[in-house]
């Protein structure tokens with residue numbers, strides 16, 4: 484793909500308001516989308532998230548009133564809920580160090596400094612800050628998800644217009660240590676969605692990018 488072709492893909496993508504209910508994302512394409520979520524980078528590499536793919540139509544109907552009644556939640560082929568570790572804990576750092584050692588080998592003691600740095604970082608934050616930090620990481624996953632979707636011709640609608648506490652209840656997240664942060668319905672745009680043709684509202688490059 485050339486740089487210009489990538490920009491064309493980003494022009495093509497938009498926050499889809501109306502999905503074609505009849506079109507489903509094929510299983511192999513969906514696998515790639517999940518792989519791309521797994522590959523999302525995070526601060527320190529801690530991956531403080533879970534992604535819930537809601538297939539069950541009854542559950543999606545239950546989520547609708549907690550989504551400002553945005554129809555994408557029920558009409559899209561797939562619905563991804565991005566949940567964050569709330570709050571990030573020392574145990575997450577321990578688990579990550581174990582996983583790093585298992586993946587890369589070597590002497591686990593060599594990771595002590597890195598571990599100490601991460602532990603120091605989270606110990607300087609209170610619980611709310613540690614939850615906010617994890618939620619910020621979930622936004623990176625949302626960005627990766629949207630870019631992947633655009634690259635492979637899948638439509639998506641990033642969504643903050645949801646009631647996370649109600650999502651947590653419906654999805655059974657209470658007590659799991661994870662909390663709903665965002666939702667992202669994905670699928671194929673309906674030909675009637677007028678937003679697909681609306682020109683993008685973006686500030687000019689010159690007003691938001693400074694070269695020093």
Ligand SMILES: Cc1cc2nc3c(=O)[nH]c(=O)nc-3n(C[C@H](O)[C@H](O)[C@H](O)COP(=O)(O)O)c2cc1C
Nearest residue numbers: 496497498499500553640641642643644645683684
């Ligand atoms: C974090 C985030 C949350 C958003 N929440 C919603 C939402 O709840 N419902 C919706 O229709 N669009 C939502 N949007 C879409 C934005 O309104 C949209 O991306 C923006 O207006 C730019 O338009 P475009 O994405 O079509 O280029 C959200 C976008 C982001 C990045």
